[in-house]
Amino acid sequence: MAIALGGTAVGLAPRARANSADQPSPAERAQRYKRFHVINGVQWLCIVALIVSLNLLQRPEGITDGIIVIVGLHFLPLARLFNSHSHLHSLSIVIRIITCFYWEQLVAREALE
16 A cells, blocks of 8 residues: 555656746745645644643543644645645545544544543
């Protein structure tokens, strides 16, 4: 599985480099900069909300898993923002795998309790 995902990323890398040759105008760069900070701000807001809610529910063991999922998900809008459409598919596959893995662990932990 890891070899297949690595091969996909390596195969898409030349396209990503070709797309990076298109330089945005200064106005587009300023807009991207603003959106970049909004995306990161939303990510941090979600992380804080996750920590507070899981602590209130007395489930602090899920904080690390939740943060991993949130950080992984925030790469999707960043890839779109920086016109890395070729990486969106690879990112979505990796995020699905990670989410499934941690979901299984969370369910297994709850089953043991």
